[in-house]
Amino acid sequence: MTKRLSSFAVPAALLLLISGAAGQVRLLDVPYVPTKFPVVDEMLSMAGVSKNDIVYDLGCGDGRIVIGAAQKYGARGIGIDLDPERILESEANASSAGVADRVRFYTGDLFEADIREATVVSLYLLTSINLRLRPRLLRELRPGSRVVSHNFAMENWKPDASSEVEVDGVRHDVFLWVIPANASGAWTWTMKIKGKTTTVRADLIQKYQYAKGTVKIGGTEAAIADAKIQGDLVRFRFEAAVAGSPAAFVFEGKLVGQSINGTIRSVVDGETRVWTWKAFRNPTTEKPIDEPPDAG
Ligand SMILES: C[S@@+](CC[C@H](N)C(=O)[O-])C[C@H]1O[C@@H](n2cnc3c(N)ncnc32)[C@H](O)[C@@H]1O
Structure with a gap:
């Protein structure tokens, strides 16, 4: 039987405290757990990423999702993470992968990021965070933009597609939503x-x-x-x-x-x-x- 992750099994104490510019501390909303590469491949494939896309990863970790989108599909990408160490890692990984000209990484809070130019938004966060982002995704992204999420869904916003990937005996869910125009x-x-x-x-x-x-x-x-x-x-x-x-x-x-x-x-x-x-x-x-x- 395959196991499935419904939440990050990390004690709150292990969430890093990040110092802000003005010396404030900001707790990470989600710990760093990288998406396994076969799941990255499935997310990019489900989102139908192409060279015309601008892929945003909100909480980008080591940058693997936007780097994958640039390397495999020629897309452009933006990664945002609260942890400056992750951003340094992402930049180094983008250079090694030869896609530094197609991707950008920023240290910052995903809740404050301007996402309006994104045509694909990638998430590996928590359901509660997805739900906080949901109104903005629906209002700020253009119709036809795609949102792809690893393991965490959006409650009553049913996905347009979903699939499962098994890696080392663990089941990973991938969910896809296409932003609808408002026809009400x-x-x-x-x-x-x-x-x-x-x-x-x-x-x-x-x-x-x-x-x-x-x-x-x-x-x-x-x-x-x-x-x-x-x-x-x-x-x-x-x-x-x-x-x-x-x-x-x-x-x-x-x-x-x-x-x-x-x-x-x-x-x-x-x-x-x-x-x-x-x-x-x-x-x-x-x-x-x-x-x-x-x-x-
Ligand atoms: C589960 S990891 C996912 C990393 C990457 N997206 C992936 O799939 O491999 C979540 C990431 O979100 C970052 N994070 C947590 N809270 C954040 C916030 N409020 N703003 C930006 N990044 C945040 C963490 O530092 C961590 O790198």
């Missing part, structure tokens, strides 16, 4: 149904990458089904009787700001059509898509 709120657009221009309104309630809601079309109200927001792509469908005919619609489009542009596939009276979809949101109806950590 009231959207309207027009469609021609049986030759008549009809205004459609969809009200979307979104939690993380999932949404539910209703659509009002020509006096009919229907529940939205299978709504999913993957990065900036919004997809949902509904079925209803429209102008007396059974109809099914699939909406798929790219969200930018307060509009969605894409296609509608409709089957009305057994006839299939593909339409252009251009929807607009009332900006005052947009709501946060995350929940407080203790909401369950």
